[in-house]
Amino acid sequence: MVDLQEPLVRPKKKKDLVDYLVKFRWIVVIFVVLPISVLIYFNIYLGDMWSALKSEKRRQKQHDESVQKVVKRLKQRNPKKDGLVCTARKPWIAVGMRNVDYKRARHFEVDLSAFRNILEVDKERMVAKVEPLVNMGQITRYTCSMNLALAVVAELDDLTVGGLINGYGIEGSSHLYGLFSDTVVAMEVVLADGRVGTLGFLVSAEIKLIPIKEYMRLTYTPVKGTLKEMAQAYADSFAPRDGEEEGQQDQQCRVVVQALVLPACSDSTQEGFLFGWLMPPKVSLLKATQGESIRNYYHDNHVIQDMLVPLYKVGDALEFVHKEMEVYPLWLCPHRLYKLPVKTMVYPEPGFEHHHRQGDTSYAQMFTDVGVYYAPAAVLRGEVFDGAQAVHRLEQWLIENHSYQPQYAVSELNEKDFWRMFDASHYEHCRQKYGAVGTFMSVYYKSKKGRKTEKEVQEAEAAILEPAYADEA
Numbered sequence: 001m002v003d004l005q006e007p008l009v010r011p012k013k014k015k016d017l018v019d020y021l022v023k024f025r026w027i028v029v030i031f032v033v034l035p036i037s038v039l040i041y042f043n044i045y046l047g048d049m050w051s052a053l054k055s056e057k058r059r060q061k062q063h064d065e066s067v068q069k070v071v072k073r074l075k076q077r078n079p080k081k082d083g084l085v086c087t088a089r090k091p092w093i094a095v096g097m098r099n100v101d102y103k104r105a106r107h108f109e110v111d112l113s114a115f116r117n118i119l120e121v122d123k124e125r126m127v128a129k130v131e132p133l134v135n136m137g138q139i140t141r142y143t144c145s146m147n148l149a150l151a152v153v154a155e156l157d158d159l160t161v162g163g164l165i166n167g168y169g170i171e172g173s174s175h176l177y178g179l180f181s182d183t184v185v186a187m188e189v190v191l192a193d194g195r196v197g198t199l200g201f202l203v204s205a206e207i208k209l210i211p212i213k214e215y216m217r218l219t220y221t222p223v224k225g226t227l228k229e230m231a232q233a234y235a236d237s238f239a240p241r242d243g244e245e246e247g248q249q250d251q252q253c254r255v256v257v258q259a260l261v262l263p264a265c266s267d268s269t270q271e272g273f274l275f276g277w278l279m280p281p282k283v284s285l286l287k288a289t290q291g292e293s294i295r296n297y298y299h300d301n302h303v304i305q306d307m308l309v310p311l312y313k314v315g316d317a318l319e320f321v322h323k324e325m326e327v328y329p330l331w332l333c334p335h336r337l338y339k340l341p342v343k344t345m346v347y348p349e350p351g352f353e354h355h356h357r358q359g360d361t362s363y364a365q366m367f368t369d370v371g372v373y374y375a376p377a378a379v380l381r382g383e384v385f386d387g388a389q390a391v392h393r394l395e396q397w398l399i400e401n402h403s404y405q406p407q408y409a410v411s412e413l414n415e416k417d418f419w420r421m422f423d424a425s426h427y428e429h430c431r432q433k434y435g436a437v438g439t440f441m442s443v444y445y446k447s448k449k450g451r452k453t454e455k456e457v458q459e460a461e462a463a464i465l466e467p468a469y470a471d472e473a
Helices: 017-023 025-053 056-075 136-144 161-166 227-236 269-278 283-288 291-301 311-324 387-400 415-421 425-433 443-447 454-462
Strands: 084-087 107-110 118-122 127-130 148-150 184-190 201-211 218-223 253-258 303-310 330-338 364-374
Touching: 017 025, 017 291, 025 136, 025 269, 025 283, 056 107, 056 118, 056 184, 056 201, 118 136, 127 136, 136 148, 161 201, 218 227, 227 311, 291 387, 303 311, 303 330, 303 387, 311 330, 311 364, 311 387, 387 415, 415 443
Parallel strands: 084 107, 218 253
Antiparallel strands: 118 127, 127 201, 148 201, 184 201, 303 364, 330 364
């Protein structure tokens, strides 16, 4: 049992210039980032409205033309002279703390910026066909007027369909429908050689829709007790203990509120009146105005991580986070992890269906996304905190407990540990079958922390005929 009254004793941290840059960063955010964010959001809104005014036939025609441009661009690549293929999207635009360092090596860019239209909403099939740069705000505004919504909606407006599919989608998930990627009905993908297939550039996707009403009833249930007791109360709020499959419980959403929270920075009415209407700031602008030193400061002194953990291990995860990081509040969001005919990179525990644990069914294991986003208590107390070591220990805990780390965040995983956490068998089979090896960078090297040299990436691609499986202990 973790002792919540006795935090780890750490030495005091000496302040340097970056500490003061971070302390007064609010000046840049309020007077530069927020006003520019408003202009960008307004421009995006106008673009979305213009797209919505076009007929579905015209949008589909433009889509077909854009796909042909991608095909033509890929066929122009000379594998012997050009680098590996990636999108032309600027690194700072990505929503996430991880630096997109793989684009700093020589690469062959393909522009996908035109793929931002909602192509069709099929009310009979209950699917929305969209392009990869359609974001959550755009699709939500479009479908809500029809009393429809995506089965799983990620909580940030800026998150795109393409990013959520390729990153399997977290932070908004469902105990009924799973992760965002589980709601994809079909995908249109351009292969390495320009053909349309299953592994390459995503150019459109069909996503499951569900009917919604204008209002939703929420019941907040405060819980006090140990972390294990709060984890159990959280599980009880949506999953029955008797092992029977849950019904359509989203008619009444129940939310457990953790009692251990940190005070908000400010609840000033004046500040809300002056600046509240400008919120939220554009995440990409926050990243673009950080600079290398501030970005590294956040990596070292803040925690922005998600842990996909089996439901029955959530209590252990909460105790681990408290012991290593002391970060509150924490985000808890359940999701099913489905048992599929093939083993994908993220998969349930083998034999889970025989244990009949709370929330599990014969076809899916219940997991939870434990979100850890804030400055650790040690940093707030002015103590030394080693962010890299804390994340490394978190990753080892995840590997040992059949849990997963979403790769939008900064990762300390080496290649061996990466493939201990994720299963590479089906992924590498598809990469070889559809000609992705030597054209598209392996997912590990896209996620790896630090800069990648062209030689390093090429050597890794050349050696990938046999995937880097870890030795089983």
